[in-house]
Amino acid sequence: MNVLELDRITKRFGRVTVADELTLSVRQGDAVGVVGPNGAGKTSLFGMISGDLRPDAGEVRFDGHRVTLLDPSVRCRLGIGRTYQVPRPFLGLSVFENTLVAAQQGARTRGRASYALAARVLGETGLADLAGRPAAQLGLLQRKRLELARALATRPKLLLLDEVAGGLTDPEVTELVALITAAREREGLAVLWIEHVVRALTATVDRLICLAGGRIIGDGGPLEVLASPAVKEVFLGTADALTEAEDRDA
């Protein structure tokens, strides 16, 4: 069963087309990687799924609901969780409060259950010891974990991950990937994952799509997509983020 269906969505900013009649479906429990050069429309795609952006045309369906015009908070409550590329924790709240808000509002839990949920995701993301700290005091890795924890606390059916590994060292990436894999196995949630660090993706996803100019130019097994001529050409023509990432992996 498809948890997410994008039906010919189109979005333009002036002359730039970030989604061009884009159609995509994600099945329950799937882990789908998203790659593409800068400006390919990856983050905009997430915006239209999570509700920050409204498509000009087309329809977004989630878990059987038409959500194209719904507020992000309503989509969150239906089960769409999202992390930002640059973490955006609530700086004035403690680490625990950050996940508590998500647990109470996103997952609609109350009282004791909400506290338990918030504490659990902090445990799972390794932030339990920092629960009482103001979020503003966290470093980058910790903020990335909190971003993930807050998304998990909304109990999503679909998790949108935007460059979770960017800016982290290799051991940190490994650690984070392990966290995500564990969460997936535990919750059975679907993941849509934008990443430049390809190693992180290939280790986790079973399907990879490549976006360019608002279209899908590759969709299938990760190695197969990366090897396809169209995808190679797109990356060769640009500042070659893919190779860069591969170099770093090596």
Added chain:
Amino acid sequence: MTYHPTRRMFLGALGIASIAGCSAGLRESSGGGQTLKIGYVSPRTGPLAVFGESDDYVLGKVRTALSKGLSIGGRTYPVEIVVKDTQSSAARAAEVAGELIQRDKVDIVLATSTPDTTNPVSDQCEAAKVPCVATICPWEIWADGRPAPTYSYLHFIGTQQEVEVFAGLWARADTNQVVGGLWPNDTDGELYRRFVTAKTGWKVVDSGAYEDGTQDYTSILAAFAGGEAEILQAAPIPPDWVTFWRQAAQNRFRPKIVSVAKAMLFPSVAETLGELAEGLVAPVWWSSAFPYRSSLDGSTAREFADGYGRQWTPPMGFNHALFEIAVAAFKAAADPKDHAAVAAAIGTLKGEAISGRYDFTAGPSKNVSLAPDLLGQWRRNTSGKYDLVIVDNTLDPTIPVQGEFTPLR
């Protein structure tokens, strides 16, 4: 009542610039019409709106009285009154005066209530050579710092005269002759400061020129108490007075005589203060007890006040008098449509209006007619409302006193 000469001069200059082009055309057209047009400028809205509160009633009375037109030199002229609101702003006052002169082509402009109206309107009329009569602005503020007026006139009281009357009253009570002066940083406050300080025989404890809108008067109260002031002379805006006088009660400052210019003119302020208003002394330049009649329809001050339906306010009398003076001027001029003739005629006027006697021939300054100033004391009447009871009639003994002056303690 804040008011800045520099701003006025600037506005005056603006007015001159805007009118210069039209004044030539004006003179041609002014001879053609049959109707006498009177422009009336007052603050109907904004912080000064309390002055214009009775305008609708006053204008109604005047329109009824003039509904058959004016018969002058065997000719009957219909009269039209064009009313403009200053929105309590001097800039707006200058603007609407310009409109009256250029667009409505009025034959005389009447301006009332506070320097923010009287001065910019008078300046506009001087520039455009249109007759103007103003009131409710102490003559010193109207006359000082302006070139000698030709077309504009003022009929009202003066601050120096008012200080003399207050001092006469203070002398009636047994005090240590120390006067606490609550004078804000505005034109009125400055004038009181100047004239009271100049009076010999009284020691003055000055509040300092505080800003209008000050919320806390404890330091001033401490200074008054420290200087042992037994007399208080104040010229604040109404809200500040209420704040000050309440804090005086909280701090147990109670002088023997409290004389308040400006703020205590209106019954609404007395109602606001409640029993704290009892015994406060305020100037009376008009009251329903004045023994004068309207020269337009013969009604007495009492009938005029009672017809209002609400509690009368002092501006009613003087605003009505403006129209009486305008009519007298039209009648005295050889040709009521000739602006120069009407302006010259005002300067010869000497007569009686519902507000009392006016005399433009012998004022303290050119084109000024000085009105007498009386003193009253606020007292609760039998129906629980507060009345301003006349206790001093030195300057016009034809107006009867209504009670004896009694100090607060």
Added chain:
Amino acid sequence: MIAALVQGVLVGGTYALVACGLSLAFGVMRLVNIAHGDLAVCGAYLALVVATGLGVPVLAAVPLILPLAFGVGVVLQLVLFERALRGGVLAPVLVTFGLSVLIQNLLVTGASANPRSLDGGAFALAGFEAGGVAVSWLRVAGFAVAVVVLGSLHLVLARTGFGRRVRATADDLEAARLAGVRVRPVFAGVAGISVATAALAGVFQGLMSTFDPYAGGLILIFAFEAVVIGGLGSLWGTLGGGIVLGVTQQLVALWDVRFAVLAVHVLFFVVLVVRPVRP
């Protein structure tokens, strides 16, 4: 000197009471509410109408006024501010300015331009002396109410789910939505609280001095200065800002009363220059 400090602190409390609603609305919604002072004046008029209408003392009317004012705030947010906030930085300023003018004119039409006041009875005129300083009970009460209001607001924000949602939304609107926070009720609640505290401050203003339909402007200026001096969006900062305003005014008045109010504006200006506003 001590008298000036005491009075300054007490006056500061009243400034803070008006300012806290302004601070909250700005901190959470980025709403610069030009009509805040006018809403305070409305509160005073409401108290007057309720107290005289029901024949009860003004203080007894307060519990009735607060929920009403809260409701007004909610409605204003939903029908007016919400749209304005979507229109960029300038739109809320223009819309609330328009609201301010509208309120003033409605009040003039409905209640005339006469200055009014609230009768606090004997309590409002009572005072006591402590250490040679004459203190008014009303001022003390005003200060106490300000502290209680700010304290309760602080507790609500720090300890309740609503407070967490408010803080999360204030920190990052989009991220709050993504965490499932429905922003509309949060904003409506904040607007309600803002207007309710404004109305309460208006009642104290009416008890201490007078109000007329145009009194809102001056109230707004002092509130705005307290907010800026105290640091935007911080409640205790707002109290501090109010106190700094009050004390500055009193101390300068000791030296020369002419510069008392001016000094406050200068201080405000200096703070703006030294520590510019960063929304």
